[in-house]
Amino acid sequence: MAHAAIVGELATNLVRCLTGVTRDDSTFGGTRDRTIKGLREGGRGRVNPFEIRDRCAGLVEKFGVLNRDDVAEALQSRLDSLPETRWIPDILSLLLQLSDRPLESASLSDLDGLKRVFSPPTELSWEDIVADDPLTDQDVWGEVERGYHSSGDEEALDGSDSEPTTSTQATSFADDDFAALARLHIVKPDATLLGDVRTVRETLSRPRDNTDAPTMSELNLIRETISMLRGLPTYLFSVGSGGVVSISSTLCIATASKPMLYHVRSNFAEIGSQLVFLRHWTQRKRSEAYVQSIQAAVQSTTGTIDLNIGRLEQRFIKPSDSCVVSLIDVRIEVEDFTRAAMHLSSIIVANDRASNGNESASFALLDALYEEACIADMAGDKHLFDAIAGALLAGVRTYLRPVLSWTISGDLPKQDTDAFFVRLDEEDCPLGEIWHKRFALRLETNERACAPEAIQPFIQQLYAAGKEKAFLKLNGFEADESAVDVVSLIARLSMATVTERLTTNSLMPFNELLRELLQDYFADTRSPNTTTLRTVMLEHVDLLRHTRALDDVFLGHDGMSLQAFTGSLFSLLQRGSSNWHDKFFLTRLVQSTLGAAPSVHGHCINVSVLTDDNHPARGPISRQLARIKLAYAVPWTVQNVTRSADLPTYSAAFSLLLQIEYAAYVLSSQTFDLRKLGFGWRSAGPALQETLSLRERLIWFIGIIRSHYGTVVTTHANGLQGALESADGIDSMAEIWATHDKHLRLCLLLASNVAPLMDAVKHILRLSENLEDAWLSLDQSTSLPAVTRMAAEFDKNLAFVAAGLRSVSRAGGETALEALAERLQWNAG
């Protein structure tokens, strides 16, 4: 058809050229048709090129024969100049057929008249140009600024050589006419495109009764549904006061039944309701920072949904390929990309209902997200898991910010909120009790720490870490906060890290993975150069030296010092000096004797003498010794380990030690020298014998008690030193000290449950003093009954002590007491 059109057009032009008849002429059409018919009926026969060549050669020869050599040469030269194409023979055939007596009329002068003009077949005329673009613009004949034209004018062109042209000026604009230039690029929207939409809206906005169900196209229904999902008001859906979207009007579509349409619209309404709820919830003002982070994460999710709705809408506005308009397809697609958001919405709704709108600190939302993330991970629902875990981690990151500050610097949040698991318990507590009383865990009603479920396994660790930093700060060891890269540390708790971990270990459950992440997170909060509390206690505070000092001062670890002290004291007491209870004298005496040990700071020793109903100022010396109260001022850091500044166990042990030493001192004194007895001793033979026997037994008993005392003290001191050296914190150190104190009390019979045994022991010790008095009155008739009575008391108390020790050792498992009981029973038996 195209070929026929070309031939027809060419024939038409040929007719016009040959006849001069225009299209307007009535004969033109017939002439043209005949011409075209004649050309078609001529067939497609080809000429014989050899024949044409021979005819041309014959013609040239004929010219030569007729003395027209010039024409012959001209013709031959032109024939030779023709290119060798397939159509040349045909064209030459045509020319030969149309030739009219060339031999007679051919002339070279005719060739001179020919012009080699390069012109298009159809030339433009001014009439055509003016008809197309009338020259009505005033600036048509103005000057042209060459700079506007093209980039080719920028280089090496001297402006003075160029002349302004009117043709270019007609298409150029003035410098300041940017508005006209801008108008060239404005794409005017086609207002008719919205006609269909306006018609539908007018139909829907018209009030009608329930029986009137207008029919609308599926595309319009999808448009309204998408608007509803975006949260925009529509005619087909209404939003109630609680954000519940419902179907507001009935309608029909040609491609679905009413029940099915109603069901699909109900699905969309439900999705719309949850989206409305999420959008409102993200705008709600909350005081907890971690909830605000969760709101931001949820808002990001709803933003992604909006983008997906936009892409869905774009598909119908500007379809690139053939697009199927199906409400069911739209529903499937919407359900797919809103599934995660619907689940988040249900979690938040359930949390709001459980808290009854109470927005006080409770980590129910975080715990719910944690639980649902674990479930989604176990179910393998990656899309849902990403959405829920993303919101969870956003909340956890924000929650951990004050925790991070607590573990790095020991500082509590500026405002004491219920969201932080540590609270300031006693702000003004003594320094010796700072570790145990200043801070406390904030507990909920079920005795659980006030923290999210995911953080519960680390509560004690975090609590101790923060207390440690606060304790070190009081000791002058400030934490180097710049050593910890807080920003990268917080950023590590992200979905990217979780995804990377799950990629390398896909079988690890999410709760284990999160625990591992948090473990690494908390481990990295400790900078490598941080001075640990253990180092401070052992090296800077020198805890072990102070414990050795306590042994030297209270427990008589150094026998020489102890003997020096007791010798001076007992001699004063026996001389009846009235100054013996002077505290300054006693303090000086203790400092010069017991305080001389290398581990003791003598200036820390203080001695006082009690005077109350329990400690009368007069009486036996053994009772007076109980009035002496020795105190050693340990640093407040050590007091946090010993939990006491008074050290009652050590004080009681010192008092017992004094009584034991005094009893030994009395029995070994020169009082019992036989050579000092007068002639009356002969008559006191039985009494003397009893006295000496009792003395021997008392010496034996005191020796065992002293041996027991020394063994217990030495064993416990060594054990305490080793245990404290291996302790990692004050809590463990305090626990070690408490155990040591308890064992020491029990082994030295200072505990309340063995008080009867201690009373019996002290009674035996007091017999030494009584025996001394009896020795001095040995020649009297009352001495024998007195000594006999003392011996009976000794035996009774000894048996009681032995039996008591055996039962206590069996109940408590103390080997030292069992050994003491056995020794007492061996020699007594």
Add this chain to the structure above:
Amino acid sequence: MPAADDSKRKAARETIVGLTEANSQNNPANLLQQDILHEISTLLNTNLDRQSLSYCVSLIENGVNPEALATVIKELRVQNTRYEAERGAAATEQ
């Protein structure tokens, strides 16, 4: 309207040639061929002007039989002669 600007205005506007053979005829090689053919046509006294010759060449290149084309051209000339005679007679009678 200045004649000197006529060629410039034509050069400044984009001209769309509707006929396919016009584009091919503007090829320099074809122009040389056309010139040679026109000179041969002149020497053979075919009485074809350049434009008509170009149409004839295009028709032949589109498969038209040269003999049929020659016949058509001759008929058109006869018809044209008759038409001019009738028009001349009509002008004389008026």
